[in-house]
Amino acid sequence: xxxxxxxxxxxxxxxxxxxxxxxxxxxxxxxxxxxxxxxxxxxxxxxxxxxxxxxxxxxxxxxxxxxxxxxxxxxxxxxxxxxxxxxxxxxxxxxxxxxxxxxxxxxxxxxxxxxxxxxxxxxxxxxxxxxxxxxxxxxxxxxxxxxxxxxxxxxxxxxxxxxxxxxxxxxxxxxxxxxxxxxxxxxxxxxxxxxxxxxxxxxxxxxxxxxxxxxxxxxxxxxxxxxxxx
Amino acid sequence: xxxxxxxxxxxxxxxxxxxxxxxxxxxxxxxxxxxxxxxxxxxxxxxxxxxxxxxxxxxxxxxxxxxxxxxxxxxxxxxxxxxxxxxxxxxxxxxxxxxxxxxxxxxxxxxxxxxxxxxxxxxxxxxxxxxxxxxxxxxxxxxxxxxxxxxxxxxxxxxxxxxxxxxxxxxxxxxxxxxxxxxxxxxxxxxxxxxxxxxxxxxxxxxxxxxxxxxxxxxxxxxxxxxxxx
DNA sequence: TCAAAAGTGTTTCCTCTACACCCATGT
DNA sequence: ACATGGGTGTAGAGGAAACACTTTTGA
Numbered sequence: 076x077x078x079x080x081x082x083x084x085x086x087x088x089x090x091x092x093x094x095x096x097x098x099x100x101x102x103x104x105x106x107x108x109x110x111x112x113x114x115x116x117x118x119x120x121x122x123x124x125x126x127x128x129x130x131x132x133x134x135x136x137x138x139x140x141x142x143x144x145x146x147x148x149x150x151x152x153x154x155x156x157x158x159x160x161x162x163x164x165x166x167x168x169x170x171x172x173x174x175x176x177x178x179x180x181x182x183x184x185x186x187x188x189x190x191x192x193x194x195x196x197x198x199x200x201x202x203x204x205x206x207x208x209x210x211x212x213x214x215x216x217x218x219x220x221x222x223x224x225x226x227x228x229x230x231x232x233x234x235x236x237x238x239x240x241x242x243x244x245x246x247x248x249x250x251x252x253x254x255x256x257x258x259x260x261x262x263x264x265x266x267x268x269x270x271x272x273x274x275x276x277x278x279x280x281x282x283x284x285x286x287x288x289x290x291x292x293x294x295x296x297x298x299x300x301x302x303x304x305x
Numbered sequence: 306x307x308x309x310x311x312x313x314x315x316x317x318x319x320x321x322x323x324x325x326x327x328x329x330x331x332x333x334x335x336x337x338x339x340x341x342x343x344x345x346x347x348x349x350x351x352x353x354x355x356x357x358x359x360x361x362x363x364x365x366x367x368x369x370x371x372x373x374x375x376x377x378x379x380x381x382x383x384x385x386x387x388x389x390x391x392x393x394x395x396x397x398x399x400x401x402x403x404x405x406x407x408x409x410x411x412x413x414x415x416x417x418x419x420x421x422x423x424x425x426x427x428x429x430x431x432x433x434x435x436x437x438x439x440x441x442x443x444x445x446x447x448x449x450x451x452x453x454x455x456x457x458x459x460x461x462x463x464x465x466x467x468x469x470x471x472x473x474x475x476x477x478x479x480x481x482x483x484x485x486x487x488x489x490x491x492x493x494x495x496x497x498x499x500x501x502x503x504x505x506x507x508x509x510x511x512x513x514x515x516x517x518x519x520x521x522x523x524x525x526x527x528x529x530x531x532x533x534x535x
Numbered sequence: 536t537c538a539a540a541a542g543t544g545t546t547t548c549c550t551c552t553a554c555a556c557c558c559a560t561g562t
Numbered sequence: 563a564c565a566t567g568g569g570t571g572t573a574g575a576g577g578a579a580a581c582a583c584t585t586t587t588g589a
Contacts, residue, residue: 081396084355086316089399125314128397132388156386156401158362166311167358169319171386239568256570257552279567280560304551469541486543487579509540511586534578 092123097179145183176230322353327409375413406460
């Protein structure tokens with residue numbers, strides 16, 4: 076029987092597009108860029124780039140993200156591949172979406188400005204090119220599911236944070252108010268927080284105790300998963 | 306500013322590989338083919354094919370599956386895209402995995418034989434080529450998650466089935482024994498089953514009542530999701 | 536008559552939910 | 563002294579889990 080003959084098969088361009096979520100201690104935001112080339116020049120889009128021959132997709136996604144934000148070691152996860160034949164009018168391209176979670180305070184503001192990128196609150200993000208809005212919707216759904224089945228926050232919060240900030244993050248992701256007593260007792264039942272002796276005095280006169288994640292235990296919970304159900 | 310110039314970007318081959326789950330009323334099985342071309346000729350693999358320029362991925366997956374089984378209208382879902390640079394020694398290819406659920410009794414046995422394909426119980430499936438074992442593992446994990454968050458069975462069972470068969474399907478997917486009373490009362494609480502006046506006499510002297518899915522309600526539950534937790 | 540699978544309810548436990556008051560401090 | 567956010571516990575409801583015996587009938 077024959078050797079595989081791949082020569083007659085069609086090759087395609089493969090893009091990576093990143094849905095970058097950030098949290099500014101109040102609301103969830105998303106990082107978008109204004110396109111400065113055709114097609115759809117001047118419109119907002121996710122940041123993306125093409126896969127190169129010598130890299131795999133995870134590497135490509137990290138490269139794209141790093142190029143825009145200057146950040147390394149970002150939490151990223153592959154989401155879905157979009158393949159409608161005419162999704163990009165310029166050529167047949169497919170796109171793999173990735174989502175990333177970052178602490179807004181940490182990125183390189185200069186770099187972002189240079190790339191004509193901008194943070195938008197999720198609620199009033201503009202209409203995006205191609206199927207990018209669909210990508211965002213799917214990413215939000217995934218983020219919600221993730222928040223209910225694994226701890227979240229390590230990547231989106233500063234190293235030290237208050238219970239209030241953690242709760243606000245969950246409220247922003249789940250899109251609803253939570254009861255603080257229930258939230259705290261539920262979250263504590265996972266034993267992944269370390270209470271510090273320090274207080275954050277910026278939000279009240281009394282001050283609020285700061286916490287940090289127990290990184291080991293946090294990671295184990297990410298592996299194992301749990302049921303948040305709140 | 307410039308027009309998009311996609312000409313310098315690398316193009317790649319994109320394959321679709323299908324993890325085909327079937328249920329023979331006792332255990333979960335997976336459909337594999339023996340490769341009759343190099344590389345890895347003679348080894349077992351998932352069935353796959355290359356994406357064509359004029360089709361999207363869902364269409365390609367359906368085409369590949371139909372070619373092997375003769376079946377239309379199959380439940381399929383995109384899973385993940387695999388992109389390691391050297392995953393296929395013959396050329397740079399990426400592969401999108403899809404999983405499918407089918408009733409083993411329904412496929413075209415002749416076609417399967419022609420394609421040198423074979424059903425394997427999940428537990429003793431052979432080692433597969435490339436990263437196909439990894440694909441299978443991820444598909445199993447997805448199937449489990451799906452069984453806990455949405456009804457399952459419509460695609461894997463015959464039209465009429467007994468409670469026992471349904472329970473065995475869940476036990477096979479979740480990999481553990483379930484209590485029949487708890488299972489029945491939990492499943493009934495979804496109101497997606499219709500009890501028929503017929504009995505299946507093949508498995509016992511007393512006979513067991515047959516059920517079928519209320520297709521409308523079943524589909525609504527698939528949309529809405531639920532928490533199986535059993 | 537006995538073997539083999541079908542069918543059927545109840546109790547216990549645990550988790551989720553709802554809910555309100557006092558504390559510490561800077562102004 | 564008071565306004566602001568921080569911090570804490572409990573009672574009730576609902577869902578999950580554990581559990582065993584009777585029924586039917588073909589061999």
